[in-house]
Amino acid sequence: MFKRILVPTDGSDITSHAVDTAVQMAKVHGAQLLTLSVMEPFPYSAVSEIQPMPPQEFIDAQQRVALRRVEDVCAAAAAQGLSCKGHTVEALHAWEAIVDHAKAESVDLIVMASHGRSGLASLLLGSETQKVLKHIDLPVLIVK
Template identity: 85%
Template sequence: MFQRILVPTDGSDITTNAVNMAIQLAKVHGAELLTLSVMEPFPYSAVSEIQPVPPQEFIDAQQRVATQRVEAVHAAAAAQGLACRMHTVEALHAWEAIVDHAKAEHADLIVMASHGRTGLASLLLGSEAQKVITHVELPVLIVK
């Protein structure tokens, strides 16, 4: 039924549940597993001389963290005998990167975690999962 399953990761504990679910689904369906970590762009400002961290240092750190996140998913998949393609991208909005990546890779299922924010936190911080659901035409499995 599913041929390519995308599981975005932010490295959080709750994402581990989504990763495990994606691995099991990929095994059952004989699907290819893809993982994605989205890096934040450097917060450039008009006063670049007083940046707390030099741009390249920030970018290198973001890449290191993103790589560690997708490697953790790759290792979890490998432990279950499953291959996993890893990707990292830089984007201002994680949900847009997830949607774009799912389309580019022809994913037919996205498995992602929901942090379960409600009330004011949900209003102020938004829900990446909700935005992904709103902007894709393929199934999205939300894992809590």
């Protein structure tokens, strides 16, 4: 049924549950697993003298963290005998990067974690998962 499954990762504990679910779904369906880690852009400011970290140092650190997250997902897939295609991308909004990547890679299913916020916290903070749901016409499996 599913041929290409995308699991975005931010390296959090809740995301690890989504990764486990995505790996099992890929195994059951004989699907290819794809993973994506979104990096924050450098927070440029008008007052460059008070930058806490030089831009290239920040970018390099973001790339190392994102690559490690993608490698962890691919290692989990490999442990189950599955192939995994990992990507990293810089984006201001993670949900946009996830939607764009899902479309570009022609995925059939997105498996995402949800932090389970409700009430005022959900209203004020929003949710990357909610935004993906709102902006994509693909099945999305939400793991809590």
